Amino acid sequence: MYGYSPKPEGTVIRALRQRGVPKALSVRMVLVAICFLWGSAGAQRTPQPPFWAAVSTITDFEKSENARLAEAQAAIESIPLVRGTRTVDNTLEPFDEAILQLEDARYLAMLVQDAHPTEAFRDSGSVFLQKADRMLDSLSLTRGVYDALLTLDVSKSDPVTQYYVHRRLVMFRLAGVDRSQADRERLQKLRGELVEAQSTFSRNINEDNKSILAKTVDLDGLPQDYIDRHKPDADGGVRITTDGPDYYPVITYAKSDALRRQLLQATNDRAYPKNRDVLLQMMRLRYEIATLLGYPSWADYNAASKMALNASTTSAFIASLDQVARPVARREFEMLLAEKRKSARDAADIRDDEAEYLRERLRRSTFNFDSKLLRSYLPAAAVKQGLIDTASKFFQLTFQQEVGVPAWAPNVETWDVLDKGVMVGRVYLDLQPRPGKYQGAETLPVLSGKIGQELPEAVVVANYATAAAGDPGLMELDDVTELFHEFGHAVHRILSSSRLRWAGTNNRNLEFDFIEVPSQFFEKFPSLPIVLTSFARHYQTHQPIPPDLMAQMNRASTFGRGMYVLDSAALDSLSFELYNRKPGEVDLDVFCSDQLRGHTLLNLPSDIGRRWASFDHLADYSSAFYTYDWDKVIVEDFFNQFSRDNPFTSDVASRYRRTVLEPGGSMSANDLVKNFLGRPQNMQAYQNWLKEEFQDDSGKQGSVALTGSTN
Ligand SMILES: [Zn+2]
Numbered sequence: 001m002y003g004y005s006p007k008p009e010g011t012v013i014r015a016l017r018q019r020g021v022p023k024a025l026s027v028r029m030v031l032v033a034i035c036f037l038w039g040s041a042g043a044q045r046t047p048q049p050p051f052w053a054a055v056s057t058i059t060d061f062e063k064s065e066n067a068r069l070a071e072a073q074a075a076i077e078s079i080p081l082v083r084g085t086r087t088v089d090n091t092l093e094p095f096d097e098a099i100l101q102l103e104d105a106r107y108l109a110m111l112v113q114d115a116h117p118t119e120a121f122r123d124s125g126s127v128f129l130q131k132a133d134r135m136l137d138s139l140s141l142t143r144g145v146y147d148a149l150l151t152l153d154v155s156k157s158d159p160v161t162q163y164y165v166h167r168r169l170v171m172f173r174l175a176g177v178d179r180s181q182a183d184r185e186r187l188q189k190l191r192g193e194l195v196e197a198q199s200t201f202s203r204n205i206n207e208d209n210k211s212i213l214a215k216t217v218d219l220d221g222l223p224q225d226y227i228d229r230h231k232p233d234a235d236g237g238v239r240i241t242t243d244g245p246d247y248y249p250v251i252t253y254a255k256s257d258a259l260r261r262q263l264l265q266a267t268n269d270r271a272y273p274k275n276r277d278v279l280l281q282m283m284r285l286r287y288e289i290a291t292l293l294g295y296p297s298w299a300d301y302n303a304a305s306k307m308a309l310n311a312s313t314t315s316a317f318i319a320s321l322d323q324v325a326r327p328v329a330r331r332e333f334e335m336l337l338a339e340k341r342k343s344a345r346d347a348a349d350i351r352d353d354e355a356e357y358l359r360e361r362l363r364r365s366t367f368n369f370d371s372k373l374l375r376s377y378l379p380a381a382a383v384k385q386g387l388i389d390t391a392s393k394f395f396q397l398t399f400q401q402e403v404g405v406p407a408w409a410p411n412v413e414t415w416d417v418l419d420k421g422v423m424v425g426r427v428y429l430d431l432q433p434r435p436g437k438y439q440g441a442e443t444l445p446v447l448s449g450k451i452g453q454e455l456p457e458a459v460v461v462a463n464y465a466t467a468a469a470g471d472p473g474l475m476e477l478d479d480v481t482e483l484f485h486e487f488g489h490a491v492h493r494i495l496s497s498s499r500l501r502w503a504g505t506n507n508r509n510l511e512f513d514f515i516e517v518p519s520q521f522f523e524k525f526p527s528l529p530i531v532l533t534s535f536a537r538h539y540q541t542h543q544p545i546p547p548d549l550m551a552q553m554n555r556a557s558t559f560g561r562g563m564y565v566l567d568s569a570a571l572d573s574l575s576f577e578l579y580n581r582k583p584g585e586v587d588l589d590v591f592c593s594d595q596l597r598g599h600t601l602l603n604l605p606s607d608i609g610r611r612w613a614s615f616d617h618l619a620d621y622s623s624a625f626y627t628y629d630w631d632k633v634i635v636e637d638f639f640n641q642f643s644r645d646n647p648f649t650s651d652v653a654s655r656y657r658r659t660v661l662e663p664g665g666s667m668s669a670n671d672l673v674k675n676f677l678g679r680p681q682n683m684q685a686y687q688n689w690l691k692e693e694f695q696d697d698s699g700k701q702g703s704v705a706l707t708g709s710t711n
Pocket residue numbers: 019020021022485486489516519
């Protein structure tokens with residue numbers, strides 16, 4: 001359960017695995033920003049060439065990266081040199097240009113590092129990612145630029161420009177720009193080391209692609225297409241890797257306890273113990289940065305730029321998650337235990353490796369739902385078409401595939417995005433597993449977009465079973481959900497990058513604990529009957545998904561949310577608590593084990609304390625892994641405004657696009673929420689979602705307020 005782990009509904013799902021977020025949208029609080037400006041993109045006459053055309057060799061890639069970094073440097077250096085009155089044109093324009101160039105350099109480097117098939121190219125990506133990060137960091141401590149923005153009078157400018165400058169000044173101060181020269185030098189050094197450590201931590205996990213050897217007999221219970229794809233070698237051994245497409249079916253369907261146990265352990269053990277010194281170093285560096293800036297811990301400092309604002313709100317939120325989920329989780333646990341006792345009469349606990357398997361069994365026995373049957377209706381090609389059709393309809397956009405477009409790997413798809421006939425950006429889909437590729441899912445905005453300069457382009461990186469000769473590439477519902485999730489990020493990026501004046505006010509400018517809202521919102525769609533029936537067809541008979549199967553699926557999908565949220569709270573807690581203290585005295589294995597055991601109802605193995613080593617987001621999210629759950633609360637509140645039967649028809653959809661997505665980071669996330677809901681978010685809809693499986697019961701739980709969420 002603490003490795004890759006499928007979830008009840010599509011929600012936070014792969015979270016427990018490696019929440020695939022846009023690292024794009026993650027990483028550092030510095031001056032990230034980006035994108036777009038272009039409003040009436042129609043002004044562009046010549047179609048923009050797809051970004052990869054200009055960087056398809058290492059030489060071209062490095063040349064392009066160097067050019068972007070040099071342009072950024074020149075723009076930054078020009079700002080303090082301005083003589084006379086500071087204006088938006090002579091100060092904010094070059095600042096915005098620097099942000100755009102640095103962000104573009106950064107995400108292209110990240111794509112190459114995470115997804116290029118050749119190692120030399122990936123290595124070069126890492127080098128430039130670190131260079132761009134160092135420059136962003138250096139910019140965040142550049143006093144001359146801060147002073148320039150501070151003296152820039154925007155009182156008569158439009159609200160977006162005012163907010164942009166306000167937010168950047170806050171971020172500058174959080175970076176430490178107004179500290180002494182010695183402190184700034186120290187901060188810069190610490191952050192440089194941190195960037196390197198983060199990169200090492202992630203790469204150690206990505207590249208430790210473990211596998212185990214099983215026997216064909218161990219595959220009992222797995223779907224036939226999986227067995228067909230895993231033929232034994234000459235010695236009768238079947239190799240199973242920790243990649244998602246290999247992992248999830250085993251953990252869900254394999255009857256062999258030993259096989260599930262072994263694979264879960266291999267997955268959790270990635271980068272163990274190799275990442276130990278790297279994590280300890282990240283903890284030391286972050287603690288020193290936070291205390292140098294006057295905060296008691298990294299967790300407190302890291303919250304200051306977010307909706308949560310401080311560590312005590314974060315801590316209270318994690319506690320409230322546990323509080324609302326626990327009663328539901330206990331009832332689910334009893335149901336799972338009863339299921340287990342059908343084959344093990346005296347069973348008194350449920351191990352982490354059997355939880356998903358038992359859930360699947362219970363779905364079959366109690367809800368008459370066999371998710372293997374569902375897979376037959378989810379061949380990769382139909383799912384992708386369903387994704388495109390659903391996004392077109394809901395977001396009122398047109399997606400057109402371009403064929404023969406150069407890309408970094410075979411089978412990468414290129415889709416043009418049009419709004420009312422005008423091209424507003426591109427989305428790329430890189431969905432096939434490859435050796436050395438990032439094993440989670442993420443969305444990378446490789447081109448920021450700026451009026452008259454460039455269209456935004458974003459890449460979805462993920463790993464799914466794919467169609468091949470004689471293999472339809474059947475997907476799990478969780479895969480489908482994850483794909484919609486990432487696409488939600490990509491659409492948010494394109495929409496928020498084509499309406500605003502400043503590159504730096506796209507969705508990157510948002511508080512980090514809001515960025516999973518649009519993605520988690522859209523991931524709910526494939527589970528809606530109106531959406532699923534529109535694309536799910538049996539891969540052999542081409543029959544639509546039977547209504548009975550869908551009803552059973554929906555009934556079954558409500559099961560397990562309480563336990564899932566507890567397990568999610570466990571990882572939230574690990575991430576938060578690890579960085580909410582003075583490092584040095586922490587025994588990682590013991591600490592990790594305690595945090596996980598403090599929330600879950602599952603029986604965890606004695607070596608569960610190693611789980612930190614493969615918990616990728618301790619590098620990028622650091623203390624803020626709670627953001628998925630925080631955002632899920634907002635998502636349920638948002639979704640409650642729509643009709644579940646047909647979210648497409650009302651004007652709520654266009655209001656959602658207009659008030660939540662298009663503004664990007666041009667105002668605070670709390671304002672986005674209020675503009676859409678007419679009030680701040682609360683936990684009521686989330687609680688209803690949690691206990692939906694028991695909705696026929698009368699037992700009402702009191703509502704828990706989500707506190708401290710304003711700034
Ligand atoms: Zn995400």
